[in-house]
Amino acid sequence: MSEAVLDSGAEAPGKKGLVEDWSRDKQVFGVPWGKAMMWIFLLSDTFIFSCFLVGYMSVRTATTDPWPNPSEVFALQAFGFNVPLLLIAIMTFILITSSGTMALAVNMGYRKDRNKTFWLMLATALLGASFVGMQAFEWSKLISEGVRPWENPFGAAQFGSAFFMITGFHGMHVSAGVIYLLVVAFRVRNGYYEKRGYEIVEITGLYWHFVDLVWVFIFAFFYLW
Amino acid sequence: MAEEGQQHPLKIYWIMWLSLFVLSGMSYATDFMNDGALRQFLILTFMFLKAGGIVWIFMHMGWERLALKVAILGPPVAILVLIWLMSLEGTYIEDTRLEYYGESTFEPQEPVHH
Numbered sequence: 001m002s003e004a005v006l007d008s009g010a011e012a013p014g015k016k017g018l019v020e021d022w023s024r025d026k027q028v029f030g031v032p033w034g035k036a037m038m039w040i041f042l043l044s045d046t047f048i049f050s051c052f053l054v055g056y057m058s059v060r061t062a063t064t065d066p067w068p069n070p071s072e073v074f075a076l077q078a079f080g081f082n083v084p085l086l087l088i089a090i091m092t093f094i095l096i097t098s099s100g101t102m103a104l105a106v107n108m109g110y111r112k113d114r115n116k117t118f119w120l121m122l123a124t125a126l127l128g129a130s131f132v133g134m135q136a137f138e139w140s141k142l143i144s145e146g147v148r149p150w151e152n153p154f155g156a157a158q159f160g161s162a163f164f165m166i167t168g169f170h171g172m173h174v175s176a177g178v179i180y181l182l183v184v185a186f187r188v189r190n191g192y193y194e195k196r197g198y199e200i201v202e203i204t205g206l207y208w209h210f211v212d213l214v215w216v217f218i219f220a221f222f223y224l225w
Numbered sequence: 226m227a228e229e230g231q232q233h234p235l236k237i238y239w240i241m242w243l244s245l246f247v248l249s250g251m252s253y254a255t256d257f258m259n260d261g262a263l264r265q266f267l268i269l270t271f272m273f274l275k276a277g278g279i280v281w282i283f284m285h286m287g288w289e290r291l292a293l294k295v296a297i298l299g300p301p302v303a304i305l306v307l308i309w310l311m312s313l314e315g316t317y318i319e320d321t322r323l324e325y326y327g328e329s330t331f332e333p334q335e336p337v338h339h
Binding site for chain 2: 153
């Protein structure tokens with residue numbers, strides 16, 4: 001089945017070749033080239049987030065000061081009680097809800113149901129935007145309580161730097177994802193992909209699910225541990 | 226297959242979605258447990274189940290060719306080595322600090338809720 005197709009000397013040298021090689025649109029591993037590229041990007045992102053989380057683990061291990069108890073630091077007053085991690089739990093459920101709407105959008109995309117794909121992607125983007133909003137609330141609450149990247153009133157100074165770096169980088173990914181989703185959603189509605197095919201919805205979905213995936217690890221290691 | 230893209234019965238997504246909600250709920254519930262080995266085990270178990278479900282079903286990795294699975298899921302295994310080294314290093318630094326600076330004198334304040 002695999003006949004080795006070689007570009008007969010088409011490779012240009014130098015800078016032109018660099019651009020051509022990266023934009024060659026060649027299919028590998030039985031997936032559209034864009035999907036393979038997205039997976040490779042996500043792999044590199046995996047290493048970035050791993051470095052953040054491993055760095056957090058080392059400073060938390062190395063400090064002799066007590067580590068602030070996230071269960072108390074992130075508690076919120078609700079109905080007269082102090083509910084631990086309330087906002088974080090809501091954010092987690094929002095992200096999971098958006099993962100579901102995204103998975104359905106991918107499915108509807110391949111059915112060429114443009115209307116449903118558009119609305120599901122729009123819902124995903126709105127859920128993502130509300131997640132970022134809640135994170136902004138969480139940040140301003142902690143900052144008002146005196147949490148800084150170099151100190152905080154509750155314990156080890158490294159808590160602040162780990163918190164702002166990890167959640168900040170994740171929030172940036174969510175924000176970028178919202179923009180990405182909106183761009184693709186409106187193009188879907190306008191019929192931009194009718195001839196090109198709807199793999200793009202799945203590729204956007206990969207990015208979105210990855211953002212949710214990273215949150216699973218942040219939730220477990222930063223907020224629960 | 227590649228041209229058609231990943232097309233699966235909707236039922237799989239509904240089941241996965243529901244499981245993610247249940248697993249997240251159980252994950253959150255561990256916060257009400259006493260700290261200890263059991264709690265840490267449960268946190269990790271729910272985390273890996275959720276992560277696996279997202280990658281395998283929602284990101285369709287389970288249906289991809291072995292070459293892609295190996296290319297993407299193989300390299301992150303190296304992170305385990307980094308985790309191992311950094312936990313050794315972290316423990317060493319903590320011991321050194323205790324030896325030279327003594328126990329921490331930090332007095333935490335109660336978190337203020339607004």
